[in-house]
Structure formats: structure tokens, C-alpha cells
Amino acid sequence: MDNLFDQLHILNAVLEYDRSNTARYHMPGHKGGSGIPLHLWNSLLKIDVTEIPDMDNLYHPRGFLADAMNECTKIFGTINTFFLVNGSTAGIHAALEVAAGDQKEVIMSRDCHKAVYNKVIMAGYTPYYIPVGFDQNTLTPSLPSVGDVMKVMDRTGCKTVIITSPNYHGMVCDVQGIACEVHKRDGILIVDEAHGAHFTFSDALPETAIRCGADMVIQSAHKTLPVINQGAYLHICSRRIALEQINVALSMIQTSSPSYIIMALLEYAAVHLHECGDILYNKLCEDIKKLQDGCNSECDIHIKTDLCKNAVEKDVTRILLDARRAGYTGFELEKRLRSQYNLAVEAADLYSCILIATVSDPSWYLETLSKALKDNANPVGNKRLVGCKELPVPEMVLLPAEAVRQDKKTIEAEKAIGCIAYKAVIPYPPGIPLIVPGEKITTEAISYIHSIVDEGGFIEGLEGVNGNLYMDVVK
Ligand SMILES: Cc1ncc(COP(=O)(O)O)c(C=O)c1O
The missing domain is CATH 3.40.640.10 (Type I PLP-dependent aspartate aminotransferase-like (Major domain))
Structure with missing residues (x-):
């Protein structure tokens, strides 16, 4: 029987992750069962x-x-x-x-x-x-x-x-x-x-x-x-x-x-959170705010608190680590947190790491995060990041439904400029499509894609082969 279990790929991979005792700042919200009563x-x-x-x-x-x-x-x-x-x-x-x-x-x-x-x-x-x-x-x-x-x-x-x-x-x-x-x-x-x-x-x-x-x-x-x-x-x-x-x-x-x-x-x-959600969330939000105040005055990795344009509120439990002042990209910070502090974030982008805190989190999660931020109180990296340009929504030449019914070909990203996209191109995070099927591919979109991929970001809808990027376009 032991032998059989040893052969099971999924069970072994996921149990190994569980055994690693990682601070899970990602979904699902029950955090490895911590939030599920016995x-x-x-x-x-x-x-x-x-x-x-x-x-x-x-x-x-x-x-x-x-x-x-x-x-x-x-x-x-x-x-x-x-x-x-x-x-x-x-x-x-x-x-x-x-x-x-x-x-x-x-x-x-x-x-x-x-x-x-x-x-x-x-x-x-x-x-x-x-x-x-x-x-x-x-x-x-x-x-x-x-x-x-x-x-x-x-x-x-x-x-x-x-x-x-x-x-x-x-x-x-x-x-x-x-x-x-x-x-x-x-x-x-x-x-x-x-x-x-x-x-x-x-x-x-x-x-x-x-x-x-x-x-x-x-x-x-x-x-x-x-x-x-x-x-x-x-x-x-x-x-x-x-x-x-x-x-x-x-x-x-x-x-x-x-x-x-x-x-x-x-x-x-x-039912559970209707009964005790107020107490649990008040405590969680207070703890995060304390950490926020402490690290934002002492450390170079900040927790973002500002609202973005057109926002009226921000969820405190969505912790956004701003690595820019410490000279990292979000991708570098994610790797650092994982390898040095055994802390897994939900996602990273060029500028930040996104962490999901929930009322199921064991208390040592926040202690781990606090230590990681305090250890990184002084600038270490040397990245000087500037905000990315806003890209206009590309011209829609075909409806998305029409585009996916056409024949397609796979070509190098540079050669796709001016072509009609067959597949959506979506950088993760934030998961906002850059190009949707049926839209005309622009020079700006391709250079934006390179700026993300070159820093180690992930983009759905692209294939990387021998250092070149390929994408599907309508034939
Ligand atoms: C904004 C948003 N909507 C919908 C979904 C889909 O949710 P689900 O995975 O529950 O189907 C996601 C998943 O990540 C999401 O981020």
C-alpha cells in the first residue's frame, strides 16, 4: 500500500506542499483546513x-x-x-x-x-x-x-x-x-x-x-x-x-x-461568520493595520494603503506589498518571500505582491510576514521601476465569437503586429486581457508583453520557445 501511495503524483505533490508548513497567503480561504472546525x-x-x-x-x-x-x-x-x-x-x-x-x-x-x-x-x-x-x-x-x-x-x-x-x-x-x-x-x-x-x-x-x-x-x-x-x-x-x-x-x-x-x-x-464575523474581522483588520503602520514607517517594503483612481474603498485583508522602494520587482520579492521565509503569496506583478489574509489564518502567518518585512528594512535591490503606460483598448475587427471560429496560425509576436488575435493574451496578475480574440495587435501591446515577460511575469495565451514568443493569430 505504501508503495502505491508513493506512486501517486497529485497526492505526493500537494502533501509535500502541506508538509512544508508554508504561510499560505493565497486561496482557498480555509488555509489548508485551518478554518474548518474538527x-x-x-x-x-x-x-x-x-x-x-x-x-x-x-x-x-x-x-x-x-x-x-x-x-x-x-x-x-x-x-x-x-x-x-x-x-x-x-x-x-x-x-x-x-x-x-x-x-x-x-x-x-x-x-x-x-x-x-x-x-x-x-x-x-x-x-x-x-x-x-x-x-x-x-x-x-x-x-x-x-x-x-x-x-x-x-x-x-x-x-x-x-x-x-x-x-x-x-x-x-x-x-x-x-x-x-x-x-x-x-x-x-x-x-x-x-x-x-x-x-x-x-x-x-x-x-x-x-x-x-x-x-x-x-x-x-x-x-x-x-x-x-x-x-x-x-x-x-x-x-x-x-x-x-x-x-x-x-x-x-x-x-x-x-x-x-x-x-x-x-x-x-x-452561519459561522454571521455569528462571529464582526469580532474575527475586526481583529484581523486591526492586526494588519498595526503591521502596516509599523512597516510603513520602518521598512522599505511597504503595504499599500492608498486608493487607486476611482476607488471608494480598499479591502484591508488584501495585503499589497509594494517592493518598489526596496529596489525589487514584485516577482523578485515573491521569490524572496518563498525561499527565505516560507511564505507563499497569492500573486505577484511587476510592482507588488498580492497576499490574501483571512480569518482562517493561524497567528504565525502574520508573525512570519512581519519578520520578512522587518528583515528587509533597508534597500537591497537595485531595480528602478517606473509605472507602465496605459494601453488603449485595441480595435475590434471581428467579434470574439467570430475570431475563434476562423483558421489560425502561430507566429512570432513581432510578426503579429497588425494581425487579428485568435487567442486572448492575459498577463497574470491582474488577469486583465491585453488583447481579446478579434482585436488588432498593436506595436504597443507587443512591447508591453516583452516588458512583463523580460521581468519573469506570466502571460496566458503566449508560447515561449527558445527565447522567442509566439502567439496565435487569425489566418
Ligand atoms: C474577478 C474574478 N471573477 C471570477 C473569477 C472566477 O471565479 P471561480 O474560480 O470561483 O470560478 C475569478 C477567479 O479568479 C476572479 O478573479
Whole structure:
């Protein structure tokens, strides 16, 4: 038996990571099970059942699943909260399906997650983009303003709007102002709040879009709550949305074998944090603020506290380490934290590292982070970083859905200038597409790609072979 276990690649790789005792400043929010109480932990596989008659049915809930979702509806203060077992991705697809209906068009902020872009491709929508810029002060992407949304609605007449708030960097936009203008124009506002499932549970956190007038809000519980991967909520917050249509869409999009483990944890997280979230988040936010004040006066690696352009609030639990003053790139800092302090960040970009702190974090995580910052009190690196230029949204020559149905060829990135993109090119983080299928590839986009790759950044949609970069374009 031992021998058999030795051969199992996944089990060994992940258990080795677990044994390394790394401070996990990344998702999922339960942090290696630290946030899951023993009673649940011991029952996890016993509760993995299926929809036999006694066990209710996610898409026709009449028994305990209906009770659990009703309880969450009350906790979140929504009209209806649906449990998602295929991540926010499923909720985004269902919300767009119902909101856009036969209209086949959508207004979306350019910083939407690829789940939104994928729906645009699958449904053949025409996308109208709300551009997002780059904030030179915080060195993070900026957010859409109320005026930006109004402009695109008035220009296009499109009534379905989807925005992301908070973004990956924890910055929250003026959802209330945006919702007000969308509704004046008889539109529907969907907010992808994938990174803000915890907002409901404490006044120390930003206001959730649920309370700011959005019609539908989607949250990845697994990112910040004690829930395993794929657990998420779709909240219906206004009477403009037909509940039965959402249920039908979810039953088509999601698996027909929903995980009871995920559903049990979705209920647990909401009930538990409704009871003690205030105390837990107040403590977490206070601890982070103390660390912030200490290191921002003593150390060269700062925790960013400023708001980016058009942000109205920032989530304190999304820790943004600004390495610039210490002379590092975010990528270098990430490696340093991993190799010297056994601390794994959620993501790094050229300018910062993004860390996700949750109420499941053992106390030694923050001690490890504090030590790492204090040890790096003096400048060590020699990088002099300047903020990147803002790139305009490229010209759309074909709809994304049309582009992916063409024949493609793979060519060197330099030779792709002027061609039409076949595949999306997305730097991670922040996961904002630089180029979407159907868009014309520009010289500026290619030089931007090089500036990221040369510093060790990752870009989805590119292939590196022998030091050259290749990309897929329409033939
Ligand atoms: C802003 C945003 N929206 C949606 C998603 C998709 O969420 P999920 O992984 O829960 O499907 C992500 C995932 O990273 C995200 O960052």
C-alpha cells in the first residue's frame, strides 16, 4: 500500500506542499483546513452523498438544501441566494444568460475576469468595453467611474452591465453610483464580487455590492471564506431578475452531481461568520493595520494603503506589498518571500505582491510576514521601476465569437503586429486581457508583453520557445 501511495503524483505533490508548513497567503480561504472546525473536517467524506430522495435536490430544493439557502438569503439580505458548486464562473454565466436574454450584447469593464470573456465568446455577444486605466500612484489598475459607465450606456443603448468590484488588488468602485445610473437607464447591473465574499460580515470591510443596489452579485466563497475550491454564491438582489430563469440557467451550466461537501461549507461559512464575523474581522483588520503602520514607517517594503483612481474603498485583508522602494520587482520579492521565509503569496506583478489574509489564518502567518518585512528594512535591490503606460483598448475587427471560429496560425509576436488575435493574451496578475480574440495587435501591446515577460511575469495565451514568443493569430 505504501508503495502505491508513493506512486501517486497529485497526492505526493500537494502533501509535500502541506508538509512544508508554508504561510499560505493565497486561496482557498480555509488555509489548508485551518478554518474548518474538527466536527466538519471529520465528516467531510461522510457527507459526500448524492441526490437520492432523502438528500434534497439543488435545482428543485424542497428540504434541507432549501432551508440552507433560505438561511443564507436572510444572512446576506438578498431576495435569493443560490449555492454555486462550479465557482463564480457558473454564476457569471447564468447571470449574463438571464440579464442579456436575446439582446446578444453586454457592457463590461475591460478588467472583467476571463469567465465573462468566455461567456461573450460562447453566446456570441457584442462586447462594449468600459476602459480601465493604470494608476501611477498605487501602480495598480484603476477602476471604472460612474461617468465611464454612463458614457458607454448612452453611446450603445445596451442595458446589461457587468463590472468587477473589488478587483484583484482589493479596490472597490462606486457601485452605488453606478447602480443608480444603470437603473435610470432601465438597465441591469451585475457585480462580479468574486474577491469580496467576506464583505457582508464586518463593518471593518468595504460595503458589499449587495447593499449598494446591484441586481445580481457573484462571490467566490472559496477565495476568502472557509470553503473549498468551487464553492460560491449567486445573490439575486432585485425584483428585476426572474428567479426561475436563474435556476434553469444554473441547472444547465452546473454539474448534475453537486458536491454536498461544498454546499455544507457554503452554509457553514455564512452561519459561522454571521455569528462571529464582526469580532474575527475586526481583529484581523486591526492586526494588519498595526503591521502596516509599523512597516510603513520602518521598512522599505511597504503595504499599500492608498486608493487607486476611482476607488471608494480598499479591502484591508488584501495585503499589497509594494517592493518598489526596496529596489525589487514584485516577482523578485515573491521569490524572496518563498525561499527565505516560507511564505507563499497569492500573486505577484511587476510592482507588488498580492497576499490574501483571512480569518482562517493561524497567528504565525502574520508573525512570519512581519519578520520578512522587518528583515528587509533597508534597500537591497537595485531595480528602478517606473509605472507602465496605459494601453488603449485595441480595435475590434471581428467579434470574439467570430475570431475563434476562423483558421489560425502561430507566429512570432513581432510578426503579429497588425494581425487579428485568435487567442486572448492575459498577463497574470491582474488577469486583465491585453488583447481579446478579434482585436488588432498593436506595436504597443507587443512591447508591453516583452516588458512583463523580460521581468519573469506570466502571460496566458503566449508560447515561449527558445527565447522567442509566439502567439496565435487569425489566418
Ligand atoms: C474577478 C474574478 N471573477 C471570477 C473569477 C472566477 O471565479 P471561480 O474560480 O470561483 O470560478 C475569478 C477567479 O479568479 C476572479 O478573479
